[in-house]
Amino acid sequence: MLTKRIIPCLDIKDGRTVKGVNFIDLRDAGDPVELAELYAKSGADELVFLDITATEQKRKTLAEMVRKVAEKVNIPFTVGGGISSVEDVDILLKNGADKVSVNSSAVKRPELINELSAKFGSQCITVAIDAKQVNGEWLVHLVGGKVPTDLNLFQWAKEMEERGAGEILFTSMNNDGTKTGFANEALAVLSSALKIPIIASGGAGNMQHFTDVFLKGKADAALAASVFHFKEIEIKDLKEELRRNGIEVRL
Amino acid sequence: MNNKFQKTSSTSDSYRDGGNKGGIVIVDYGAGNIQSIKFAIKRLGFDAVLSSDTEEIKAADKVIFPGVGEAGSAMKMLKSTGLDKVIPELKQPVLGICLGMQLMCRHSEEGDTEGLGIFHADVVKFNNGLKVPQIGWNRIYDLKSNLFDGIKEQEFVYLVHSYYVPECAETIASTEYGVEYTTAIQKDNFYGVQFHPEKSSDAGEKILENFLKAPNPEKKE
Structure with missing residues (x-):
């Protein structure tokens, strides 16, 4: 049986990991390669690198980082942040990224997803969606949740699936940073409505939240950052707990 | 054994970038992430070259015959370079990965594509109500080849695919995803794996190493 995936997310700036990483056993907590290797050894199923660099040098620096990670790490990883063209994706995949994640560029120009899936295959195209529940409706937001759009989360996700997305990474802006659990109700609706896998993000605070996101939220994978970076939750402990709760994991 | 392809003048090509002592070639026929395979081979202490030169x-x-994107367009690329004729005639160990393995079958439902016809199987789409593509870690079992030396039954491997090869006489490993299907297949010197050994953690690297150490009956000692 296919297992549920646990995915640590690393923020990257100028080729370095930023904020929220507190590993005393790392020689260099800012080195994405060292951190990725450590996560791979500790049982992470995949990694996501989210690049928040805003400079001109971005593309080159990111490609170099991707190459270094790919040389060392033997689990799959996704790269996201500011990807807006076929060329962007080509560079990242050629340097060894397994998947890319596209967010606001898909909102600005939805055809991009058709182009990317036609050229590279759906399996490596993840569409990231940040959404917030406003007056009962889940609306897609841009710029890390700051700018609302009039797109409905579920309709937008469906459209992305139809255009060739291989996976949806849904971050609930209502839950993100709260450590009160994932947006399980919305996740369950999304997971039932779509045929492609759903990665849940936003709200992880304890191990029960992960059990809930798989059993109630029906997510295929769960992504989190700070609970892993600050060692509040060890991935191995988490997976043992999930297995005790009847959830299939890789251990 | 009848050797149609005597190693002659072209041998030097595979040594052209120096350290390619094992003579490992990864077939390069288009875009996609094939660097990861090269990197994994390097982690194992071998060197490989990417090549489309027949x-x-x-x-x-x-x-190593990796998989790239969609079956129909991948076959077109193979035909345009003549690789569709070369690959089925190879005598040394050949490993198809993911779509590479699927293209080595007779036919794929993806784009109604005629394959290389090495394996006696036809590729079909998952149609059982489960999420497609299957993305993530699943178990392999009923392991039947030296490709799996040192690998335990029910080991986890990383898979990303929407189409699959049903179980058949040439199956050497199976996986369950709504249906029990072929995750590894072998006929003579041809091996295929549906999973990504280069992304399947330590177990994947061990399987890749087993392949790289497989005897080559054509090699003149």
Whole structure:
């Protein structure tokens, strides 16, 4: 049986990991390669690198980082942040990224997803969606949740699936940073409505939240950052707990 | 054994970038993430070259045939370079990965594509109500080949695919995803794996190493 995936997310700036990483056993907590290797050894199923660099040098620096990670790490990883063209994706995949994640560029120009899936295959195209529940409706937001759009989360996700997305990474802006659990109700609706896998993000605070996101939220994978970076939750402990709760994991 | 492809003048090509001592060639026929395979081979202490040159591929000690994108367009690329004729005639160990393995079958439902016809199987789409593509870690079992030396039954491997090869006489490993299907297949010197050994953690690297160490009956000792 296919297992549920646990995915640590690393923020990257100028080729370095930023904020929220507190590993005393790392020689260099800012080195994405060292951190990725450590996560791979500790049982992470995949990694996501989210690049928040805003400079001109971005593309080159990111490609170099991707190459270094790919040389060392033997689990799959996704790269996201500011990807807006076929060329962007080509560079990242050629340097060894397994998947890319596209967010606001898909909102600005939805055809991009058709182009990317036609050229590279759906399996490596993840569409990231940040959404917030406003007056009962889940609306897609841009710029890390700051700018609302009039797109409905579920309709937008469906459209992305139809255009060739291989996976949806849904971050609930209502839950993100709260450590009160994932947006399980919305996740369950999304997971039932779509045929492609759903990665849940936003709200992880304890191990029960992960059990809930798989059993109630029906997510295929769960992504989190700070609970892993600050060692509040060890991935191995988490997976043992999930297995005790009847959830299939890789251990 | 009848050797149609004597290693002659082209041998030097596979050694052209120096350290390619094992003569491992990864067939390069388009876009996609094939660097990861090269990196994984390097982590194992071997070197590999990427090549689309038919002579270089024929002269290799081991050939890795990765998968890229969609079956129909991948077959078109193989035909345009003549690789569709070269690959089925290879005598050295050949490993197809993911779509590479699927293209080595007779036919794929994806784009109604005629394959290389090496394996006696036809590729079909998952149609059982489960999420497609299957993305993530699943178990392999009923392991039947030296490809899996040192690998335990029910080991986890990383898979990303929407189409699958049903179980058949050539199946050497199975996986369950709504249906029990082929995750590894072998006929003579041809091996295929549906999973990504280069992304399947330590177990995947061990499987890749087993392939790289497989004897090459064509090699003149």
